[in-house]
Amino acid sequence: MNYIKFKFIVLLCLISVCASAQNIAVKGVVKDTSGEPIIGASVLEKGTTNGIITDLDGNFSLQAKKGSVLVVSFIGYKTQEVTVNSVQSLKITLLEDSKTLDEVVVIGYGTQRKEAVTGSVASMRGDDLRQIPTGNVTAALQNRVAGVEMTQTSSKPGAGMQIRIRGVRSLSASNDPLIVLDGIPFAGSINDIDPNSIKSLDILKDASATAIYGSRGANGVILITTIRGNAGQKPQVTYNGYYGIKNAIEFPMMNGPEFAELRRQAARTIKDLGLSASPVTNSEDESDETNTNYQDLMYRTGVITNHDINVSKGTDDGNYAFGASYYLDQAPIPTQQYSRLALRASVDQKLGKYMKVGLSSNSSYSLSQGSQINTGDALASSPLSNPYNEDGTIKRAVKSGPTDIYKVWTKDLLEKADDKWMSDTKSFASYNSLYGEVSTPWIEGLKYRINVGLNVRTTKGGGFTGIGVTSTTDPNAPSSASVSNALTTNWAVENMLTYDRTFNKHNINVVALYSAEQTHYDRTHVAVRDLPADHFQYYDLSKAEGEVTITPNNQGYYESGLMSYMGRAMYSYDDRYMASVTFRADASSRLAKGHQWHSYPAVSLGWNLHKESFMQDFGWLDQLKLRVGYGETSNQSVNPYQTLGLLGTNKYNFGTTYLTGYELSQLPNPKLGWEYTTTWNYGLNFSLFGNRLSGTIEYYSQHTKDILLSVNLPSTSGVGSYMANIGETQNRGFEISLNGVILENVNGWTWEAGVNFYHNQNELLSLASGQDNDEGNWWFKGHPINVIYDYQKIGIWQENDPYRNILEPGGNAGMIKVKYTGEYAEDGTPVRQINTDDRQIIEVDPNFQGGFNTRVAYKNWDLSIVGGFQNGGTLISTLYGGTSYLNMLNGRHGNVKVDYWTPENTGAKYPRPGGITSADNMKYANSMAMFSGSYMKVRTITVGYNVPKSFLEHLGVNDLRLYATVQNPFVLFSPYNNETGMDPEPNSLANENQAVTTQYANTGLAVVGYNTPATRNFLFGLKLTF
């Protein structure tokens, strides 16, 4: 990646040059392959301490013995040796070294040379992350790192993704990883972090690496380091911007003629089978000749744009960087958008010889709008309905059949309603960390460091629905408005002593930490009805004439503190044998007194085989490292105040006297503790053929016990539940990452490719004692946590299929055939009808998944592709099931386009319209929502052009890159995409964006609902450095 410069200076040597009589003066200049001077490169006379660093123009001069060898090195470049023959002016060109580019990784409370890492750490540079043009870190990380699964849980602009590192382990507590921003545990929302500000992102996956975060390490740790200036760096300004358009990928709904035919077929079924149901007939708004596409009427072309500017400079004793960015992401749904303004600054300053202080500050203001709008009405509206009055004006609402009415929303109407129908979320967040570092002059390698984190995040939500705006019938329907305010403050103080020293071949690094932190959160929410005029919006609720509602569930408060001691020792011998030992003790306010302290040990070992003498014959082997690690961690699964028990409240009206009632809803449990996860990790790193092929293979086994569960007590105990630590889960899996340089500058061609691939097997080992399953929560021993518990469709009943009268009394040919698990009589006849015992445990997690990226460069042009894939698993598309009411197959609501059964079309996948139902939907409707989760998806294709330096020099510009990107261009190998044309990734959580949101017991499952449609984006951008 030659457009990336990784300018980072390590001051190896500050010892002054001493001259001697036999010395000759050597002068020279050090440049990179593009002719740019390298500032701060080290020039050292081999075997001595005689050396110097290059100046701002890359020049150096020193006295050296004639015939001696100069070692010229700079981080990120291959070290070169030059023999000094006579007084001369040397021209030294350093070649970039792709291997050493990422030599240092952030490991939490410090950094470590990659070669010495013994835990499972995946690193990603900011520039690689930004290959995906998105405002969201999580979206940029999707499919990029083995073992790190990003799941889209909302397709709305600005929505973050659900992050799972090596699967899920907790049933009711959070499975989110800990995020650490510039060394301080992050108390905000990941959306607040501007990807433009990221220098590197390091993911700690196994417990030997995360145990230093103790009670918060179980779900993995993501360490984010923001951009800082580099020592000795000239002032540099970087601008990066792109602009793009977003086009909706429409949900595949039946058009007018198809829908009219569906109604005819449904009516025919009712008649043929003599059912008592009423066929759905055209309402006064509908006619068979009409063909309205409500999605076309509604969607716009969205805009996505980003502008980022960064300034940095460094000197020998300090550096700074600051920048700002603006990001806008518009949904195809009018008025729905997310914008963010971010500011960042960092300063490092040396104070004399032994002290260093600094700060980094990342602040952002974001505004999210229009989240109240989804596509539900547009999809449910009948395509046979005519949204226009005779005079050409748009109707307020249209009827779909006799019973259902939907508001008509067109682009224009939504845009006009912009200030009358609002859902705004305004967030300001500021994350700041300061440090001071003192080196002790009397003990070499000993440092004291204090980190102070001061963070604040405030969110204001405002909702407003103006008079009659959303009512289907009543233009005077009263307005409603709500306001919420939430505030999070967090402080953290860390006192750290580090000792880092190399004695001959022994390297020792020891860290001791004492830290404390506290997080405070509060939230209020008030809603009112009936503001007399629309101009108040949500700004003055006192003007409301209707009910004021302060809903208990929308208020919040907690304060939670954590105190910790940590020690870590890392030792390596000759870079061959490495060991790391960690111990952390955490005390949390969330636990009851006397039960607050818990401790977490971890140990890991590494062996660089390639450094052994017996390996020296394998010249093609550049690296071969074996690692093994063990550690214990937990997640802060106990919510504040949970050990105290709970008196539930409820509300009651005695006529018009309003009182609050209390009931004992949860018994106290002072013994409540964390969930504990122990992890074994085995890793292999290798690099072959001159670092042309490198990779990592890992296998892990995680076991989580004392899982926090609300134990449902039998009703006869009089109390609903109590919290307890019971239950066990485990995750086992492997991860493979490979990176290769297939062509390295062959006639100007370079081709690089990377792939990652991982598999995780999750299993619920036990629940409360004596309990093998919890059907209500869809938890089953011996199965993964993420399962569906429902009937499984195995086909469609055909006219002559045997046993239908036994299995499905009252059913009809053309209905869904589900799996029967009951007994059979001796003659093969099933003994009973299908009942709830026939529900199946259907796994959701994929067999394996991963990502790939490739880059082909020719001279100044390059083409890069980033994509991902998944094999197996279940995609739940509620559009096709019963919960969204969009596949009712009776013509009541708009219907997804499906191939349904009729007496003439018996090979169809979907059941006979108008046939047997269960409540409103086709019987076993939810079995139609399950699709194979397999897909391969190209996320972005980018074509870039780097303007030649020769041309830029005249302009005073260092780098200029132009690029065009298409996002989400195509999907392969996806049965769901093949059938529906839709994006094979979920867009909602299971309790959102459906007509009925209660049927998926595991509400953490991600599903496809009628959220904002997926888009295909086209972007153009440029990056400029001067």
Add this chain to the structure above:
Amino acid sequence: MNKIYAKFMLGVGLILSFASCSDILDEEPRNIFEPGFFETEQGVVGGLTGLYESLRHVYGQPYYYGALEAGTDEYTYGSQADGNFKNADLSIQGSIPDAANSRFDVLWNTAYSAINNASAIIDNGAAAGVADALTAEARFFRAFYYFQLVQSFGGVPLDLGSGELKANTTPSRVSTRNTVPEVYSRCIFPDLLKAINDLPEQSRLTGTVTKNVARLILAKAYLTYGWWLENPNNIPTYPECPRTDPDGKDKTWYFQQAYDISLYAIANPGPYALQPTFYDVHLWTNDRNKEIMLYADHNEDNAVYNEGNVTGWDGSPDGDNSAQNQAVWMVTWYFQNVQSSTVAGSWSGKSPFQRTVKAGQKFSRMWSRMAPIADVFEKAFAEKTLDSRFDATFVTTYPATYQYGTNPPSVLYNANYMPIKPGDFAVSFLPKDPGGIDYSNSVYKSNSGLGVLPGRADYVVALDKISRTVFPGLWKLGIARKGTDYNDDKVSSTRPFNILKFSEFYFIAAEAAVKGATGSQSARDLINVIRARAGKWTYSVAEEAPKNVDNSTAVIAATPATITIDYILDERSREYFGDGLRWYELARTQTWKERCSTYKISATVGQTPTVVPRYIETYMYLRPVPTSQLDRLEGDEAYKAAFQNPGYE
């Protein structure tokens, strides 16, 4: 200089790290109540509010309502029924309410929590210095819920984990059932006697319990226990025990007590009274009238305290939707499927009905989960003109309400292409089939199979030919509201759900008298008080017009000379049809099987009704303990099986 920096930095570090650390591990909740609050006076009083609130989770809860009505001689399952109602109806072979799907779980899962809170109030009340009159309300609720449980399930546990009738403080996953006589004699009777002694005459707040409310339950409990001791049809009890009273009394004593208490309450009604007409009892503007002694309250003014939305969709502001009153949805047919024509002479369909609460008490949201059996109109409500109760129970005429829709036409054309305006009847159910009704829908496409009679603008259906799809609505529970700001029907009912009526004293006394109790009034005397009132009209729901008629004499004249249990049950159906009492009445009198083993309903509206058998077994007189209870118990299969009522293995 550097030394100063270093000292400064160390100082800052020490201050920041130690100054605040002493208390960061302490917890001080600011938005929850700890259980300790329940031991304060305010907590105790709030606990009582919680007990009233618990009523909402049972009364008006649509599936429990279904469990008490489907499968009786009032309702069967409707066209949109799901398993909840089909199983309860017992008319589909192999489909019965079992441990997994019987909706008596609603009662089971609510009652013990209320009982536990009541015990906590009783235990804590004295210590917190709370007046006896207040703790007496808790005693009432404990007895009330135990009474519901014992009627439904047989003997149930009195010890929830911390001792008999003690508030539970330990997470207990074991339970032992007491016997029926133990539940009555150790809890229900003593609690109610103490409650009657301590409760006030007048309500503390609108709708709170009084001496007479406790008397009503005690009278009913004595009556029910009398029947249990007698056990005329040899119905098994569980846990098995001899049918003898630990207090040494016999059934006669209990019947007499039921009679005496009822007559005392009738003579000393306190704040309660019969309404002048049956219509007045259920008219929504007259909610919380003096005849209603206990109800699960709701109102339309405050969604939070109503625990159900008052605009928009059903649901509740706090996300817990289990406190909503949705009962009437279950018994409302899809009247909105009916179509008229926008033009005369050729058919262009449009519904004459707009679904909205503005349309009044006749129009509720339709779910069509239950339909009345056709027998209802031939037996209990055979007499439809003198007695006002048929008129004020059902919706038999449906006026057009299309004016509430958008861009309403000024007129629609209905049956015979005759014009109807808003308020004109678009559909009528005819008490008697005049013959000649054309249900073909060949010209006038009602879209619901309704019939047409020459010369009538309204579609007509003969009451004996109703189906599971088309049937009269239940006017009594119909949803209506004062506010005019809401033009939809998707929110749950904002009316209180009635639980106990003063009129029941007459029925309890009459039933006790039939069972041998004696006193100043005979069963016939008592029943005739109710029937006399039923003869009085001030308004006709069907005609939508005032109707000042007093048919009392004629109605009384029709009362048989000898009152039997069957007659009382018929009379109860006339008085309490669709109130969610029916299964208990049939179970108490052990007449469920004999009265409900068949029913009639038409397969399609207008067809001759077919007789449908029900598969009622004796063991079903005890409802199954819900699966969730058995799943959560800690014990082996044998223990769990023994906990379940026999027959539901």
